[in-house]
Amino acid sequence: MPAAPRRTRRRTHALLASAAVLATAGALTAALPADxxxxxxxxxxxxxxxxxxxxxxxxxxxxxxxxxxxxxxxxxxxxxxxxxxxxxxxxxxxxxxxxxxxxxxxxxxxxxxxxxxxxxxxxxxxxxxxxxxxxxxxxxxxxxxxxxxxxxxxxxxxxxxxxxxxxxxxxxxxxxxxxxxxxxxxxxxxxxxxxxxxxxxxxxxxxxxxxxxxxxxxxxxxxxxxxxxxxxxxxxxxxxxxxxxxxxxxxxxxxxxxxxxxxxxxxxxxxxxxxxxxxxxxxxxxxxxxxxxxxxxxxxxxxxxxxxxxxxxxxxxxxxxxxxxxxxxxxxxxxxxxxxxxxxxxxxxxxxxxxxxxxxxxxxxxxxxxxTDLISRWNTLAAPIGNRPIGYISADIGNTGTESPMGDLIADAQLAYGRELDPRTSLALMNPGGVRAGLTYAAKGAEGDGVVTYAEGFTVQPFANTVNLQDFTGAQLIQVLKEQVSGVNTAAPKILQPSAGLTYTLDLTKSGADRVVTDSIRLNGAPVDPAATYRVATNSFLAGGGDGFPTLGQGTGDLVGTDDLSALEKYLTANSSAASPIAPPKTGRITVVQ
The missing domain is CATH 3.60.21.10 (Metallo-dependent phosphatases)
Structure with a gap:
C-alpha cells in the first residue's frame, strides 16, 4: 500500500507571544553517537x-x-x-x-x-x-x-x-x-x-x-x-x-x-x-x-x-x-x-x-x-440543552470507592426505569467505567447550588447506552458477581454498582472468584436462589458481555429501553425538587473485608 496522501492545508494560526519556558525535569537524554x-x-x-x-x-x-x-x-x-x-x-x-x-x-x-x-x-x-x-x-x-x-x-x-x-x-x-x-x-x-x-x-x-x-x-x-x-x-x-x-x-x-x-x-x-x-x-x-x-x-x-x-x-x-x-x-x-x-x-x-x-x-x-471562538460557537448551540435542569441534590454525590454513591444512584435509576418497563425487574447493575464523574452540589455556572443540569448529567453518563432488561438464573447472577474478580478481571477487579436491595460481602483477603462470599449474597434480605429467575436491568454495554462479564451476554427475554441518561433524568425528576432535593445514596450494599 502506498503512503497515504495528506490533505493539503496551510497552517493559518499566528505564532503567539513567547511564554516562560516549561520545566524539562524528567527528560531522558542519552549521548549522541560519536559521529x-x-x-x-x-x-x-x-x-x-x-x-x-x-x-x-x-x-x-x-x-x-x-x-x-x-x-x-x-x-x-x-x-x-x-x-x-x-x-x-x-x-x-x-x-x-x-x-x-x-x-x-x-x-x-x-x-x-x-x-x-x-x-x-x-x-x-x-x-x-x-x-x-x-x-x-x-x-x-x-x-x-x-x-x-x-x-x-x-x-x-x-x-x-x-x-x-x-x-x-x-x-x-x-x-x-x-x-x-x-x-x-x-x-x-x-x-x-x-x-x-x-x-x-x-x-x-x-x-x-x-x-x-x-x-x-x-x-x-x-x-x-x-x-x-x-x-x-x-x-x-x-x-x-x-x-x-x-x-x-x-x-x-x-x-x-x-x-x-x-x-x-x-x-x-x-x-x-x-x-x-x-x-x-x-x-x-x-x-x-x-x-x-x-x-x-x-x-x-x-x-x-x-x-x-x-x-x-x-x-x-x-x-x-x-x-x-x-x-x-x-x-x-x-x-x-x-x-x-x-x-x-x-x-x-x-x-x-x-x-x-x-x-x-x-x-x-x-x-x-x-x-476560544470555536468553544464559544459550539457552547452557543449547546447552551439551551445543557442548561436545562433535570434534578436537585442536597450534597455532592461522589464517584470514588469500591461502591460509589454515584454508581448506586445510577443503578437505582435503572432499576426504577426497568420496573416501568417490566414490574418483574428485580435489580440493576452498573459498570464502574460507565460512571465518568460525580455530581457536584456547588457546580460551576449560573444554574444555582444543588441544581443538576442536563450538561452535568451528560458528563456523568456520556455513552448513550440503552437500558436493557434480561432474565438470568440465580446461578448466573452469582457467576456475574464472581466475574467481577475473576477471569480477565482477576488482576484489576471491576466492581459492579448494585441497586438497592442487593447486598453481599467482598473479601479481599482471598483470591480470585472466592473474594465474593457466595452465602452472603442477598436480594431484599433473602438469599439468591440458584434455581430462580431474576429480571436484571443493565446498560447495553454490559448486556453484550462487556468489561469481562460474559455471563451478562447470556441473558434471555431481552427488552431494550431508552438511553441510560434519560433513565437517570426520569429518576431525578421524579425523586427530587428544589424544595426536596435528593440526598446521596448511602453506600454499604457491598461489605468489603480487607
Missing part, C-alpha cells in the same frame, strides 16, 4: 525532528475540572505539588510555542481523542473536537477504543466528513471531517480481511521520511458496545506493528514510530518522574511492557495511551536496545516533546540520540483566540 557530534563539521547528515504527542483527550475542549484538570509535579527536594492543567485553548498555545524554531516538527496522538466526551463535544458527536484537532495541526493519530463508541461507520464519518445520518448538520456548513489520518492497522473488516482505515502513514519533508503505524488495544471488543465493533476483528498489537514495519521498510522508510492505544502504569504519579533513573524501581508495568518487548527493533519510538498515565521511559526492544515509550496522561493536561535525530545517510533514527520529556499544559499562557 553525530561531528555534525557541526559535516552539516546535513543529522536532522533533529520534533515529535509532539498527546493522547486520551476525550473531547475535553474546555479546561477539565477537579482532579481531572490537575497534574502532580515532583520537586527537586522530593516533595510534590499539583498544577492546574488542560484546556484546548492552552494546549494550542503550548504546541504552537513548542514548534517555534523547529522547522521539522510532527504532531501525533495515541487515540481516544473523542468518546466519553463532555457535552460541548459529545452532544454533537465530537465534531467540535475534530474541528479543534484540525486547528491544532494534528498530523496523525491511532484509533482508540472510544473511537468505536458509535461504531465503525461513525468513525469513518469523523475521518471523511459529512452530516450525521440521524441528527443532520449542526451548522449551515457540512462537517468536513478530520484533516489528519486515523490509523487502524490492527482493526480488520471481517468481510474484506483488510484494515477499516489506513494502517500507516508517512510524514515527509524534503529528504526526511518517518513512518507511523497506528493500532488500538487488541481487547477493544471487551470494553466497547458489541454493536460498535460488530463485523470487526482486533489483531495482536505487536504482530500487526511488525507486519507493517516490514511494509514500510520495503518502501524505503527506515524511521518508524508506533502509535499504540494501550499503555502502562508508572511507579510514580508525578508526570516528571524519571523511571529510568538508578533505583527508580520497576519504571512502568502493564500491557505496554510486553508489547514493547515484542515490537520489532525497526520501530524507533512508541507513543502510547489508554491508561491515562504520564511516563517517559525506555523499554528494551527484542535486541536489548533501549527504546523510548511515552504517554501524556489524559484530557490535554500534558504533551510530550520528543527529539528524533534522523540520519540522512541511513534513513534511520539515531536511537541513542532520542530524548523526550512531558510538559504541562499550564493555564498561565495566552488562550489561543481561534480555540
Amino acid at each position: 553525530a557530534h561531528e555534525s557541526h563539521h559535516r552539516p546535513g547528515r543529522y536532522q533533529d525532528v520534533q515529535l509532539l504527542s498527546f493522547n486520551d483527550l476525550h473531547g475535553n475542549l474546555e479546561p477539565p475540572s477537579g482532579s481531572s484538570g490537575r497534574v502532580t509535579e515532583l520537586q527537586p527536594d522530593g516533595t510534590t505539588k499539583t498544577i492546574d492543567a488542560g484546556g484546548v485553548e492552552y494546549l494550542a498555545t503550548h504546541l504552537r510555542q513548542a514548534r517555534q524554531g523547529h522547522p521539522y516538527s510532527i504532531t501525533a496522538a495515541g487515540g481516544d481523542l473523542v468518546g466519553a466526551s463532555p457535552l460541548l463535544s459529545g452532544l454533537f458527536h465530537d465534531e467540535p473536537t475534530v474541528e479543534a484537532l484540525n486547528k491544532l495541526d494534528l498530523d496523525v493519530t491511532s484509533v482508540g477504543n472510544h473511537e468505536f463508541d458509535e461504531g465503525a461507520k461513525e468513525l469513518a464519518r469523523l475521518q471523511n466528513g459529512g452530516c450525521h445520518p440521524k441528527d443532520g448538520c449542526y451548522t449551515d456548513q457540512e462537517f468536513e471531517g478530520a484533516d489528519f489520518p486515523y490509523l487502524a492497522a490492527n482493526v480488520q473488516d471481517d468481510k474484506t480481511g483488510k484494515p477499516i482505515l489506513k494502517p500507516y502513514w508517512v510524514w515527509k519533508k524534503k529528504d526526511v521520511r518517518i513512518g507511523f503505524i497506528g493500532v488500538t488495544l487488541e481487547g477493544t471488543p471487551g470494553i466497547v458496545s458489541a454493536d460498535g465493533v460488530k463485523g470487526l476483528s482486533f489483531k495482536d498489537e505487536a504482530e500487526t506493528i511488525n507486519k507493517y514495519a516490514k511494509v514500510l521498510q520495503r518502501q524505503g522508510v527506515q524511521s518508524i514510530v508506533a502509535l499504540i492505544h494501550e499503555g502502562g502504569y508508572p511507579a510514580s504519579g508525578s508526570y516528571n518522574y524519571d523511571c529510568d533513573s538508578p533505583g527508580a524501581g520497576s519504571g512502568i508495568s502493564g500491557p505496554i511492557v510486553d508489547i514493547a518487548k515484542n515490537v520489532t527493533p525497526a520501530v524507533d519510538a512508541l507513543v502510547t495511551g489508554h491508561t491515562h498515565q504520564a511516563y517517559v521511559c525506555t523499554v528494551p526492544d527484542p535486541s536489548g536496545r533501549p527504546r523510548m515509550v511515552t504517554s501524556a496522561a489524559s484530557f490535554g493536561r500534558l504533551y510530550t516533546d520528543t527529539t528524533l535525530t534522523y540520519d540522512r545517510r541511513t534513513g534511520d533514527i539515531a536511537r541513542t540520540a532520542v530524548k523526550s520529556a512531558n510538559h504541562v499544559v499550564t493555564r498561565d499562557v495566552p488562550k489561543a483566540p481561534d480555540m
Whole structure:
C-alpha cells in the first residue's frame, strides 16, 4: 500500500507571544553517537525532528475540572505539588510555542481523542473536537477504543466528513471531517480481511521520511458496545506493528514510530518522574511492557495511551536496545516533546540520540483566540440543552470507592426505569467505567447550588447506552458477581454498582472468584436462589458481555429501553425538587473485608 496522501492545508494560526519556558525535569537524554557530534563539521547528515504527542483527550475542549484538570509535579527536594492543567485553548498555545524554531516538527496522538466526551463535544458527536484537532495541526493519530463508541461507520464519518445520518448538520456548513489520518492497522473488516482505515502513514519533508503505524488495544471488543465493533476483528498489537514495519521498510522508510492505544502504569504519579533513573524501581508495568518487548527493533519510538498515565521511559526492544515509550496522561493536561535525530545517510533514527520529556499544559499562557471562538460557537448551540435542569441534590454525590454513591444512584435509576418497563425487574447493575464523574452540589455556572443540569448529567453518563432488561438464573447472577474478580478481571477487579436491595460481602483477603462470599449474597434480605429467575436491568454495554462479564451476554427475554441518561433524568425528576432535593445514596450494599 502506498503512503497515504495528506490533505493539503496551510497552517493559518499566528505564532503567539513567547511564554516562560516549561520545566524539562524528567527528560531522558542519552549521548549522541560519536559521529553525530561531528555534525557541526559535516552539516546535513543529522536532522533533529520534533515529535509532539498527546493522547486520551476525550473531547475535553474546555479546561477539565477537579482532579481531572490537575497534574502532580515532583520537586527537586522530593516533595510534590499539583498544577492546574488542560484546556484546548492552552494546549494550542503550548504546541504552537513548542514548534517555534523547529522547522521539522510532527504532531501525533495515541487515540481516544473523542468518546466519553463532555457535552460541548459529545452532544454533537465530537465534531467540535475534530474541528479543534484540525486547528491544532494534528498530523496523525491511532484509533482508540472510544473511537468505536458509535461504531465503525461513525468513525469513518469523523475521518471523511459529512452530516450525521440521524441528527443532520449542526451548522449551515457540512462537517468536513478530520484533516489528519486515523490509523487502524490492527482493526480488520471481517468481510474484506483488510484494515477499516489506513494502517500507516508517512510524514515527509524534503529528504526526511518517518513512518507511523497506528493500532488500538487488541481487547477493544471487551470494553466497547458489541454493536460498535460488530463485523470487526482486533489483531495482536505487536504482530500487526511488525507486519507493517516490514511494509514500510520495503518502501524505503527506515524511521518508524508506533502509535499504540494501550499503555502502562508508572511507579510514580508525578508526570516528571524519571523511571529510568538508578533505583527508580520497576519504571512502568502493564500491557505496554510486553508489547514493547515484542515490537520489532525497526520501530524507533512508541507513543502510547489508554491508561491515562504520564511516563517517559525506555523499554528494551527484542535486541536489548533501549527504546523510548511515552504517554501524556489524559484530557490535554500534558504533551510530550520528543527529539528524533534522523540520519540522512541511513534513513534511520539515531536511537541513542532520542530524548523526550512531558510538559504541562499550564493555564498561565495566552488562550489561543481561534480555540476560544470555536468553544464559544459550539457552547452557543449547546447552551439551551445543557442548561436545562433535570434534578436537585442536597450534597455532592461522589464517584470514588469500591461502591460509589454515584454508581448506586445510577443503578437505582435503572432499576426504577426497568420496573416501568417490566414490574418483574428485580435489580440493576452498573459498570464502574460507565460512571465518568460525580455530581457536584456547588457546580460551576449560573444554574444555582444543588441544581443538576442536563450538561452535568451528560458528563456523568456520556455513552448513550440503552437500558436493557434480561432474565438470568440465580446461578448466573452469582457467576456475574464472581466475574467481577475473576477471569480477565482477576488482576484489576471491576466492581459492579448494585441497586438497592442487593447486598453481599467482598473479601479481599482471598483470591480470585472466592473474594465474593457466595452465602452472603442477598436480594431484599433473602438469599439468591440458584434455581430462580431474576429480571436484571443493565446498560447495553454490559448486556453484550462487556468489561469481562460474559455471563451478562447470556441473558434471555431481552427488552431494550431508552438511553441510560434519560433513565437517570426520569429518576431525578421524579425523586427530587428544589424544595426536596435528593440526598446521596448511602453506600454499604457491598461489605468489603480487607
